[in-house]
Amino acid sequence: MNEFKNAKEEYDNTPIPAELSERVQAGIQEGKARYRARRGRTIRRWASAAACFCAVLAGLNLSPTIAKAAAEVPVLGGLFQVLTFVDYDKTEDGIHYDVTVPQVESESELAEKVNAVIQEKVDAHLAKAQQDWDDYREAFFATGGTEEEWADREMDVIVDYEIKSQSESRVSFVVTFAEGWVSSMEERYYYNLDLSEDRDLTLRDCLGENWVETCNAAIERQIAESVDEEGFTFFFAPEEGGFTTVDETTGFYVREDGTVVVCFPEYSIAAGAAGIPEFPIN
Template sequence: MNEFEKAKEAYEQIPIPEELEERVQAGIRQGREARRSAKRQRSWKRSVGAVAACFVVMVGMLNVSPTVAAAAADVPVLGGLFQVLTVRSFIDETEDRTLEVKQPGVTGGELAEQVNAEIQERVDAKIAEGEQLIAEYKEAYFATGGTEEEWAQHNNKVTVTYEVKSQTDETVSFVVESAVSFAAAYQEQTYYNLDLENDRELTLQDVLGENWVETCNESIRAQMDAAEDPSVYFAPDAGGFTTVDESTQFYLDEAGNVVVVFPPYTVANGAMGTVEFEITK
């Protein structure tokens, strides 16, 4: 039995404290400080205690709540301390629509709090927007001769989910996706790229350096020109791609490369859907 398994077995014999929430937060803070100190001063073996402390915190949460345990079944652990996990997951059905939500959250410091607040706001807004869109669609459907029986055959769905694109000890990239089943224009993707070591968001300049604009633009134009059918991309004078900027969305793939992302209809015809360009240094 290795040290990690011993730590787990020892913890499982400890009764769950009533003041769990306070201890969870304290454990996260303590584990994070231990990790930073271990990286500066100690070898990997001496950092086992910090990893085990984080494990204790997470297992405690899973023991207390079966709901949390189910939601966190596939939690990716980042650097032994940070996690991206499902904080809200539900399906709600009415005669008019289905809501299917799987909302992520990030554990950590001030950056995590900011990201989680933004995600919460976005998810709530997309749910409300989707329900409003379905209500308007229903009204228009009946106004143009639709029947109750025909309406009952519609599968109107509002979905929110997420996907972790890459993770290392230093960074994590994930995307929150929302969509209304019958309206392609109401699909949205929001990407988050977090610098876990420095507790801040990553930028294209952080990853690609001072010449990040030129690097991205040259690569994107070259990939467009080399496409099997370059005509699928809009010309610059017709509203197509001109340049990246600070608002351009991206994520880091498993190889650590930047992947620049453009929503449907922005740089190419709608049949292309979301358009991605991998930028290699």
């Protein structure tokens, strides 16, 4: 008990830089602007936002009426469509939800599998964000925070997607999950689909038999080019957990010009300031 009391006193007496609040708020606003700037798609927003909010938290089990409204917003043609299945923007109990969820509409098992995986990830992301917020609130009040101070807190929970390229039978898109408040987290999942053959596309499909060597050479070159004149780079050395090689689990997407872009999770091969590292394979 004394240890907790001492820790609390130390916490309460820690001086807070005057500019800290401004920096935190500036970071939050910058993050919001960055995500919303990427959303340059035509999206129909439907009514009953409160009902949609309940549906999102219940696992995106939308009513047939709302699902039909979403299905009237085709993005792609050919053998399939990628639709905005859920589009929701609301603040509730200090959490700002900015949720846009895609759905692949096609008569294929692949589309069903991808949709199920995406919904599972959305459900998990929303549940984790709520738990993180609840844990933070509990710790905040346990360490002497007041209701007035808590009222100034807000958490951003974001789900978004971006179509990178498309053809009559193929699509490459990215789904982003982000959480921003005291700290920030962003994860991306990459979907490269061939609906005519009902299968996922691989780096081998896009780059040929020597895809490992091709990717490694391009990535190593770009990491070397990132070193400044003083020898600094955000990327870790291989022996410190940095890049060594691509494999079958490496994420990627395909741009409209056909360029393959290999991607790595945040913090995996570089410092957090590097964001999510992306490497065009030229």
